[in-house]
Amino acid sequence: MPIMTPGAFAYPGTSLAFKTGGWRTARPVHRWVPAPCHAGCPAGEDPCGYVGLVAEGNIKGAWERLVASNPLPAVTGRVCDHPCESACHRGSYDSPIAIHNVERWLGDEAAREAWEYPLPPLPAGAKTVAVVGAGPGGLSCAYHLRRLGIKATVIDRLPLAGGTLRTALPGYRLPREVLDRELERLMATVSFLPHTSLGRDVALEELLHDYAAVFLAPGRQQPHAWDVDGRVPRDLHAALPLLEEWVAFGKVPEIHSAVVVGGGNSAIDMARVLARTGAKVHLVTHDVRPAPGVPRAVAMKAAPRDIQQAEEEGVVLHLEHAIHHLILRGEKVVGVELVRVKKLARDDGHYEIVPFEGTETVLHVDQVIPAVGQKVAPEGMESLLAARGFFAVDDAGRIPGHDGLFAGGDARVGAWGTVSGAVGDGRRAALAIEAYLSGQPHGLERHPEPIQFSGLNLNYFEHAPRGEEVLLPPDGRVGTAEIAAGLSGQEVALEVARCLSCGTCMACDNCWTVCPDQAVLKMQSPAGMRYLTDYDYCKGCGLCAHECPVGFIAMVEESS
Amino acid sequence: MLRTQQPRFQGLDPGHRACQGCGQALAARLTLEAAGPDILLANATGCLEVFTTAWPESAWRVPYLHSVFANAAAVAAGMEAALKAQGKDVKVIALAGDGGTFDIGFQALSGMLERGHDVLFVCYDNEAYMNTGVQRSGSTPHAASTTTSPAGVARMGKRHLKKDILAIIAAHHIPYAATASVAYPADLRKKVRRALQVAGPSFLQVHSPCPLGWGHGSELSIEIARLAVQTGLFPLIELERGALVGAMPIRQIHPVTDYLKPQSRFRHLFAGDPRAREELAHLQALADHNIEAYGLRGEMPDGLDSEGADTVRRGGLRSA
Numbered sequence: 032m033p034i035m036t037p038g039a040f041a042y043p044g045t046s047l048a049f050k051t052g053g054w055r056t057a058r059p060v061h062r063w064v065p066a067p068c069h070a071g072c073p074a075g076e077d078p079c080g081y082v083g084l085v086a087e088g089n090i091k092g093a094w095e096r097l098v099a100s101n102p103l104p105a106v107t108g109r110v111c112d113h114p115c116e117s118a119c120h121r122g123s124y125d126s127p128i129a130i131h132n133v134e135r136w137l138g139d140e141a142a143r144e145a146w147e148y149p150l151p152p153l154p155a156g157a158k159t160v161a162v163v164g165a166g167p168g169g170l171s172c173a174y175h176l177r178r179l180g181i182k183a184t185v186i187d188r189l190p191l192a193g194g195t196l197r198t199a200l201p202g203y204r205l206p207r208e209v210l211d212r213e214l215e216r217l218m219a220t221v222s223f224l225p226h227t228s229l230g231r232d233v234a235l236e237e238l239l240h241d242y243a244a245v246f247l248a249p250g251r252q253q254p255h256a257w258d259v260d261g262r263v264p265r266d267l268h269a270a271l272p273l274l275e276e277w278v279a280f281g282k283v284p285e286i287h288s289a290v291v292v293g294g295g296n297s298a299i300d301m302a303r304v305l306a307r308t309g310a311k312v313h314l315v316t317h318d319v320r321p322a323p324g325v326p327r328a329v330a331m332k333a334a335p336r337d338i339q340q341a342e343e344e345g346v347v348l349h350l351e352h353a354i355h356h357l358i359l360r361g362e363k364v365v366g367v368e369l370v371r372v373k374k375l376a377r378d379d380g381h382y383e384i385v386p387f388e389g390t391e392t393v394l395h396v397d398q399v400i401p402a403v404g405q406k407v408a409p410e411g412m413e414s415l416l417a418a419r420g421f422f423a424v425d426d427a428g429r430i431p432g433h434d435g436l437f438a439g440g441d442a443r444v445g446a447w448g449t450v451s452g453a454v455g456d457g458r459r460a461a462l463a464i465e466a467y468l469s470g471q472p473h474g475l476e477r478h479p480e481p482i483q484f485s486g487l488n489l490n491y492f493e494h495a496p497r498g499e500e501v502l503l504p505p506d507g508r509v510g511t512a513e514i515a516a517g518l519s520g521q522e523v524a525l526e527v528a529r530c531l532s533c534g535t536c537m538a539c540d541n542c543w544t545v546c547p548d549q550a551v552l553k554m555q556s557p558a559g560m561r562y563l564t565d566y567d568y569c570k571g572c573g574l575c576a577h578e579c580p581v582g583f584i585a586m587v588e589e590s591s
Numbered sequence: 592m593l594r595t596q597q598p599r600f601q602g603l604d605p606g607h608r609a610c611q612g613c614g615q616a617l618a619a620r621l622t623l624e625a626a627g628p629d630i631l632l633a634n635a636t637g638c639l640e641v642f643t644t645a646w647p648e649s650a651w652r653v654p655y656l657h658s659v660f661a662n663a664a665a666v667a668a669g670m671e672a673a674l675k676a677q678g679k680d681v682k683v684i685a686l687a688g689d690g691g692t693f694d695i696g697f698q699a700l701s702g703m704l705e706r707g708h709d710v711l712f713v714c715y716d717n718e719a720y721m722n723t724g725v726q727r728s729g730s731t732p733h734a735a736s737t738t739t740s741p742a743g744v745a746r747m748g749k750r751h752l753k754k755d756i757l758a759i760i761a762a763h764h765i766p767y768a769a770t771a772s773v774a775y776p777a778d779l780r781k782k783v784r785r786a787l788q789v790a791g792p793s794f795l796q797v798h799s800p801c802p803l804g805w806g807h808g809s810e811l812s813i814e815i816a817r818l819a820v821q822t823g824l825f826p827l828i829e830l831e832r833g834a835l836v837g838a839m840p841i842r843q844i845h846p847v848t849d850y851l852k853p854q855s856r857f858r859h860l861f862a863g864d865p866r867a868r869e870e871l872a873h874l875q876a877l878a879d880h881n882i883e884a885y886g887l888r889g890e891m892p893d894g895l896d897s898e899g900a901d902t903v904r905r906g907g908l909r910s911a
Contacts, residue, residue: 046606046643046650054611086905490817491903532905540907544776545813547616548605552593553907563593568605572612573810580903586810 051548055571057586059542059564064534064582068130070481071118074107074171074451075100075458078115078130079535085133086527086537094137095149101454102174103167105142105213106196108135109205109515111451112334117323120484120533126497129526132518139517142212148220154180158468161186161242162221163229166194167450168248168440170214171457172464173221179465183221184242188228192218194250195441196450198275201300202511204337230411239435244464247412247422247430248440248457251405257292259354265362270301270402277304281510286310286398290367292354293402294318294331295448299338301402302346307509313394314341315349317372317384328382329374332448340514343505353384355391357399366395407442417444426475428460429467437464482534486582489531491541498526536561536583542575551575600627607650608642612809614799614816615639615715617773619686622713622797625780626787627653631670631683635663635691638722639715661695663687664703667710675709682787685712689730690720692796693754704763704792711786711793714756717801725804729754732824733877734870735856737804742859747870752877760794761833767793769829769837773800774817777901777909778827778839785829798825806855818850823878826885840889842900844882847875 066079076097084093097104108131119127140146160176162169165187173183191197192214196205227233229249238245254269268284274297277283287310291302294316302312320338321330331338331350342348351373358366371390374382406420415430415438417423422430422438430436439456441448447455466473501516508514518526538561542551550569551562564575576584594601602623609616615638623630632655634640640657643650658666667685674681685703687696692714700712719737720726727740732753736742740749760768766789771779779797786793798819800812807815819825822845829837848871851857860867860874882888903909 044648045604045652046645046648047604048648049606049608049645051606051608083905491901493900493902528905537903537905538907539903539905540909541903543907544621544909545617547609547613547620548607549594549597549601549603549620550605553597554593555596565594565605570611572812573808574612574617574813577810578813 050567051570052550052565052567055566055569055589057571057573057588058566058569059571059573059576059584060587061536061562061583062585063536064482064486065478065480066533066535067118067120067481068115068128068533070478071114072100072451072455073114073447073449074454076115076134076451078128078133079530079533081137082128082130082133082527082530083532083535083537085137085523086530090137090140091144091146094141094146097134097137098141098148099178100458101451102148102171102217103138103213103450103454104134105138105209106167106205107451107454108132108138108517109209110196110200112449114451118481120482120487121529121531123484124489124492124531125494128530129498129500129518132498132500133523133527135517136520136523138213139209140520142209142216145216148174148216150177150220151180153177153182157182158243159184160244160246160464160468161238162246162248163187163238164194164248164250164440164442165189165192165223165225166248166250166440166453167196168250168442168453168457169194169246170217170221171454172246172248172437172439172461173457174217175458175461176464177220179461181243181461181465181468184224185221186224186227186229186233188226188231190225192223192225197278199271199278199297199300201274201278201304203303203508203514204300206511206513228410233411235411235415243468244435244437246428246457246460246464247415247436247438247442248453249407249412249442251441252408254401254405255403257401257403259357262357262359264357264359264364264399266364266398268398268400270297270400271405273400274301274304283308288396289313289398289400290315290354290394290396291400291402292316293404294333295402295404296333296337298402299331299333299341299346301400303341303344305400306341306344306346311347311396312345313347313349313396315352315354315367315369317351317353317374319350326376340502340505340508344508345505353386354399355386358393364397364399366393367399368393419444421446426459427463427473428456429463435467482582487531487533488578488580488582491539491578491580492531495525495529497529498522532581534582537581538562539580541578541580542584545574545578547572547574599624602627602652603643604650604652606648608645609638610801610803610809612800612802612812613638613642614773614801614812615688615717616642617812618713618715618779618797618799619643621773621776621779622684622686622783622795623653625783626682626684626711629681630787631674631681632656633658633663633667633670633683633685635685635687635696636660636722637688637691638717639686639688641722660691662699663691663696664700664710664712667712668703668706668708671708671710683708683710685710687712687714688720688722689714689716689718690728692716693729693756701763704760704765704794707791709791711783711795713783713795713797715799716796717799717804718753719801719804721801721804730756732874734860734874736859737856747859747866748856757794757796757828757830761830763792764833765792765794766790767829767831769794770796770798770825770827772798772816772820772825772827774798774813774820775827775839775901782829804856806858807853811853815850815853818845821845822847822850823882823887824850824874826881826887828885835885838885838887839900841882841887842889844888847871847878
């Protein structure tokens with residue numbers, strides 16, 4: 032008779048001989064479901080994945096996971112309007128994870144540690160693709176091509192890479208040194224031809240001849256023409272050139288009072304820059320404040336936090352207003368007549384701006400600065416631009432009817448108009464270019480539906496406050512001093528511990544704990560699947576699936 | 592092989608014949624994890640004994656003695672006395688269902704407690720005689736339908752109240768008595784360890800849903816047990832020498848209907864007639880009484896009871 036020490040493992044005489052798995056009518060299976068933050072990210076990031084790696088203490092792994100989709104985390108962590116956080120299920124529980132600050136911290140850590148972008152070796156005979164425009168869209172495409180084993184040459188009319196990030200984003204939102212640190216390491220992965228303008232220094236036909244394919248990401252550089260009933264003041268400045276002037280030289284022409292027209296990021300930044308120079312600034316927009324439930328078409332395009340900070344800095348908002356008349360003395364503005372408007376949905380789903388008679392008011396200002404958007408500067412690409420002045424592309428960034436030509440970023444029809452949107456365009460185009468170069472058909476990226484809030488079991492979580500970063504007080508916001516301080520490493524650690532890990536196993540041991548049949552076995556290996564279901568004994572009761580806090584386990588019917 | 596390398600003591604092996612989603616099997620597994628391996632078991636006749644000991648196999652990995660229905664406590668007391676006589680310091684646990692505790696085994700239990708044996712008595716409370724076909728017991732809650740307290744024209748299920756066994760046990764002035772639930776494994780394991788630490792008799796009543804007898808899906812066993820706690824119908828409390836020393840606060844108090852509705856043993860309470868409404872109100876009053884009597888609204892220093900409430904953390908960090 033075998034001698035068993037207490038607690039020793041042995042088979043003789045135990046019920047292990049009786050396989051209860053045959054009772055099962057449904058089996059638990061592990062099933063990854065995308066988190067809502069992943070589905071909500073225009074750049075294609077999976078925050079749930081890298082937040083989890085940070086929580087495990089694998090900081091470099093988290094950064095590598097992050098830059099597998101977005102090579103500019105220190106930038107987007109600061110300037111993105113983070114739709115991931117609007118989608119975050121934790122928002123329905125208490126408040127969303129501060130994903131942008133985790134992203135920002137990872138980007139800053141990578142710069143501090145000088146981590147190199149993980150890239151495979153280039154295969155012999157790798158082809159080279161030309162990328163026009165060194166903004167976020169072009170750089171993202173070039174970087175993702177390099178990740179796919181394809182060389183990229185980026186051309187830009189300016190001496191330095193960065194595009195709009197460098198020319199029009201004020202330092203109080205994105206400090207130059209942060210941009211430089213990130214771009215320095217990114218530019219080491221691609222080749223760059225500065226001072227090279229399409230149409231002036233090189234023709235599109237030459238690029239198509241010399242390179243295997245061409246990706247166009249010139250951005251929007253040319254302000255839309257603007258007038259009120261055909262009248263334009265003689266000393267009219269558009270916002271973008273003024274903003275670029277301030278970003279480059281720290282100065283703008285002296286303006287005592289101004290009204291900025293528009294509700295996007297350029298309008299808000301223009302207003303804030305003028306407020307910094309001591310001007311009295313009004314901002315007039317047709318739109319309302321962005322908020323959950325407000326349709327995208329009627330909400331200001333600027334991020335809520337930037338709108339709020341502009342107000343703190345003294346910018347006066349006139350939401351749902353329009354300029355009805357310019358009050359001119361000679362050809363100079365001395366005031367504007369405002370009128371209340373509303374964007375009303377028509378039957379066909381489009382919105383119409385309706386002014387309301389009898390609501391006119393007058394503002395005394397000495398400048399009107401339109402910030403109503405830009406279009407693509409067409410030099411060298413005239414034949415490709417559709418009627419509205421943008422590239423018409425398919426979901427993969429291909430320009431129909433032009434083999435080997437791809438486009439994305441702000442220059443395409445229906446652009447996101449954000450850095451992360453451009454980064455996502457660049458990545459999708461890189462995948463399409465790879466397919467084009469290898470002659471493979473290109474299937475479009477398809478995301479399965481993200482997990483529902485009701486798919487989580489919240490009984491296993493606790494409420495915890497969101498980590499809020501310190502902001503400069505409004506009277507301390509001078510020049511380009513960065514306003515948001517971000518989170519410290521310790522604060523990030525607390526923040527990532529709040530993640531509900533929607534749809535992704537977080538190795539919490541709950542399935543292992545609740546199985547009445549010890550049919551869930553824990554694996555020792557740190558990588559890969561952490562739990563194994565022993566189908567010899569699993570009776571298919573469904574407790575592990577029902578109690579899984581993150582919705583990672585599904586019950587599927589046994590076939591026979 | 593993976594099964595031999597699990598980082599916990601496996602006292603109850605798979606291959607046992609418990610139904611899918613059995614609360615009692617889970618409760619026994621969790622108890623042994625916290626207690627084993629140096630323990631001896633005495634188990635009264637009942638589901639647990641039947642489904643773990645199909646000849647010639649046993650699901651138990653510790654010395655195990657099957658007693659008759661009525662005398663698990665007496666057998667455990669004898670085992671403890673024998674070990675003491677041999678000078679061995681090994682703990683003895685008696686296992687019984689609610690029938691073997693509240694009713695049939697009660698005199699033996701009372702005697703064991705009165706004589707002060709160093710035994711932990713664990714009652715797996717599934718609120719009826721499930722092994723013999725769902726007959727009412729002293730533990731069956733008020734208004735539950737069983738085969739011997741059927742709901743119908745004459746009665747709305749069980750006429751009497753659930754016996755307050757913990758108060759009776761506490762009246763024996765024993766060092767430690769507590770209630771626990773399979774919905775809160777960390778709390779359950781913590782209480783098993785605490786009970787085994789004290790010298791002298793201790794008692795644990797573990798609320799263990801029976802999908803078959805209660806009439807709910809096997810995947811809902813933990814959900815139902817949790818709702819019993821969150822409604823206030825099954826308070827998780829600790830008594831030392833009869834005095835209340837701990838109560839798990841309820842983070843979000845649910846109405847009793849949340850607990851009753853998924854179970855077919857309470858189906859007749861949702862017929863919408865005046866009798867049903869009165870019984871629902873009665874059960875809600877019982878829950879409200881518990882919440883008040885045991886202070887379950889989170890007035891304790893740790894209003895969340897983060898230790899007991901089974902918060903999970905990445906990487907399996909749990910409080911117990």
